[in-house]
Amino acid sequence: MTAPKVNFKIVRNPSEPHYWPRIRELAIHNESWFNTPSDYDIWIQGFGQDxxxxxxxxDIDKDVAIGSATAANYRKLDGSPLMTFIGMVMVDPAYRGAGIGIELSKKVMEKDTGFPNKGLIAMPSMAERYRKKFGFVLQPEKNMVDVEVATKDLKLSAVESPDFIVKEATEADWDKILAYDRELVKETQRDKFMKLYCTQPDSYYRIATTPDESKILGVCLIRTLPETKLLYTGPFYAESEPIAVALFTSAFQAIRDPQKYESVRFAGYHDSPTVDFVKKIAPGVEHHFSHHFTQFTERIIEIPRPKIFSITENDVTHM
Structure with missing residues (x-):
């Protein structure tokens, strides 16, 4: 098939309001990704324009968005560079074969872009290409596993324990929440992004604390995507499975009109508790797991995978 001829340009962080909705439409309908209307604003505000x-x-002639790529620079607690995390590399199917994808990839993956160490989450079909062409040669020994659970299969009941409480986060909790996040992800400074992300519209956030509320023991955010009847869980971190069950149950039961959503998605690692957790909250059904590859160019950024029930999201982070 002859490649389409298209007059295109690539722009960074466009302010025109019609581009992001089109990119999001391509992402959620063509790629089956999970993106909310708020994502672009949260990324810009959370990481900063720089x-x-x-x-x-x-497409210059039609003034329509036809592809995308994202790159988020993560800094250490002292402000020095840690890594650039890459995501959302895609092209409208109607425009594939015109060289747009490779030009977008170059914007975020070539050595002279972003910080020296780069990371991404690749589909299995793309992992080898990223390794050979752009140097994403490092992978954790235990890589990613994703699962989507039908909401009709969930078996949830309220969980009470003398050892912890589950509650909505208040403004007074945020210093403790962000301290917990920094303790888990160690090197990474992402305070502003995390607070914006976990307080976005049409999402449900719960925290677990010690009975005196002095210490955070876990967090769980569920975001909603009515267009595809899908829920995504993350960040979802907990110190134990009982705390995780209580967090997820509380967040899920807070959802308005939960019957509108057909499935809920989790993304973890082969050595994280994701698989066992899913089998606990949806027992007796066959679960279908898919796999992705976290890849880095210079250094694998380690995270506490035994405490990660589902990562924050798949576009700008592997944590």
Whole structure:
């Protein structure tokens, strides 16, 4: 098939309001990804204009967005560079074969872009290409596992324990929440992003604390995507499975009109408790797991996978 001829340009962080909705439409309907209307604003505000890039390919003649790539610069607690995390590399199927995808990839993956150490989450079909062409040669020994659970299969009941409480987060809790996040992800400074992300519209956030509320024991955010009747869980971190069950149950039961959603998605690692957790909350059914590859160019950024029931999201982070 002859490649389409298209007059296109690639722009960074466009302010025109019609580009992001089109990119999001391509992501959720063509790629089956999970993106909310708030994502772009959260990324820009959470990382800052200098440390976040949404590259958008635009059909010049039609003034329509036809592809994208993102790059988020993560800094250490002292402000020095840690890594650039790459995501959302895609092209409208109607425009594939015109060289747009490779130009978008170059914007975020070439050595002279972003920070020296780069990371991404690749589909199995793309992992080898990223390794050979752009140097994403490092992978954790235990890589990613994703699962989608039908909401009709969930078997949830309220969990009470003398050892912890589950509650909505208040403004007074955020210093403790962010301290907990820094303790888990160690090197990474992402305070502003995390607070914006976990307080976005149409999402349900719960925290677990000690009975005196002095210490955070876990967090769980469920976001909603009515267009595809899908829920995504993350960040979802907990010190134990009972705490995780209580967190997820509380967040899920807070959802308005939960019957509108057909499935809930989790993304963890082969050595994280994701698989066992899913089997506990949806017992007696066959679960279908899919796999992705976290890849880095210079250094694998380690995370406490035994406490990660589902990572924050798949575009700008592997944590």
């Amino acid at each position: 440390d976040f890039s949404l590259w958008v390919a635009i």
